[in-house]
């Protein structure tokens with residue numbers, strides 16, 4: 240279950256031609272994007288160290304290293320001088336490298352900040368967001384990472400979604416950082432108790448490649464979805480899952496890669512989610528925000544930041560099941576319109592079902608750049624430096640009015656150059672850009688700024704406690 244073994248450990252100082260040592264003593268430098276601190280060996284080689292805090296003196300076990308490597312990676316396995324914000328006890332023993340490496344095993348990923356108190360985690364995330372904005376967007380701003388409403392003091396019990404790998408013995412597990420190995424997991428403190436209560440670790444899930452669990456924050460029926468390996472023994476798996484459904488109310492779905500639709504083995508093929516007065520049915524493989532408090536917080540905050548008014552036209556890009564579409568539809572009313580663009584067939588179908596009775600909402604399935612190019616062809620190849628006029632346009636002929644405001648919530652890769660250029664050409668009044676990766680956000684903000692846009696505000700939310708991840712909301716105006 241360890242990651243790739245190191246070259247033979249060699250004691251002594253590493254030189255350019257010698258094998259690296261197994262362990263090093265290092266003074267940790269600043270935090271960097273990706274969740275590690277940056278340290279340097281006496282020879283000046285950069286080492287990306289996980290599970291440490293800036294300024295600490297630590298013993299580091301090298302996990303990726305080689306005499307020719309440009310930089311090395313390692314985990315903290317001993318703390319010689321601790322930061323006062325280091326916790327006495329890690330939030331999750333299986334993710335604590337001090338414990339796991341002592342028995343020769345890599346820690347699981349998913350709680351790489353679990354050694355630090357929450358305020359220290361938030362300070363590290365704020366530093367990363369500010370640094371990315373400065374370096375990639377040329378934007379100097381003080382960032383505060385806001386705790387989520389009702390946060391547990393140790394940052395546990397927030398995940399309503401989790402996926403597990405399955406090991407060779409059919410047990411659920413998780414991967415160590417940058418490893419394909421599977422570490423069996425029986426309890427995961429970051430999930431809602433409802434997930435642990437399923438006791439999936441007691442089942443033999445041989446034949447499943449991955450197990451996704453969705454447990455709505457309001458305690459309604461959870462859903463377990465199996466991604467089946469080719470040739471999986473479905474009858475045996477169904478019998479195994481019947482042990483679970485016999486002891487509690489839970490839905491079960493399954494799908495092999497070559498099948499179009501998930502099959503319901505028990506209960507319903509979706510979970511029911513709520514935010515404000517709205518209700519969604521989200522399929523097993525559909526997208527929904529992971530933090531239990533995120534839908535309630537974001538479903539208004541993000542469309543409000545974009546600021547649509549009655550009769551206006553709003554665009555919800557990377558819309559998922561339509562978390563922001565719902566508040567937009569309320570704000571613009573039936574005199575206005577909302578176009579929600581979502582690439583996943585499953586998630587866009589969820590959105591279509593939800594908004595079937597809202598005439599002002601139109602759900603477009605497809606890649607954002609392609610849908611924008613289809614609805615507003617004049618934005619596909621913007622002429623340099625010229626903003627399109629806001630008069631009657633080709634888009635009107637196709638039934639989509641030019642957007643007044645836009646929400647942009649892409650996956651980690653960010654929106655990218657094409658979409659940014661298309662939005663610049665469409666020239667909405669305001670864009671609210673929600674991002675789970677501050678580096679790609681900063682890259683895209685840099686492009687908007689070079690096109691003459693102004694970043695009006697930046698907020699950041701601690702939506703992934705005990706991990707290095709952070710959610711950032713930037714509001715842009717031309």
Ligand SMILES: C[S@@+](CC[C@H](N)C(=O)[O-])C[C@H]1O[C@@H](n2cnc3c(N)ncnc32)[C@H](O)[C@@H]1O
Pocket residue numbers: 526527528556557558559560561562563580581582583586605606607608648649650
């Ligand atoms: C971070 S989620 C946001 C979903 C939604 N805004 C929410 O908060 O629930 C990103 C969504 O973008 C979709 N997506 C990813 N790449 C896409 C693309 N190129 N075009 C359209 N949708 C895409 C994913 O399927 C996912 O639902």
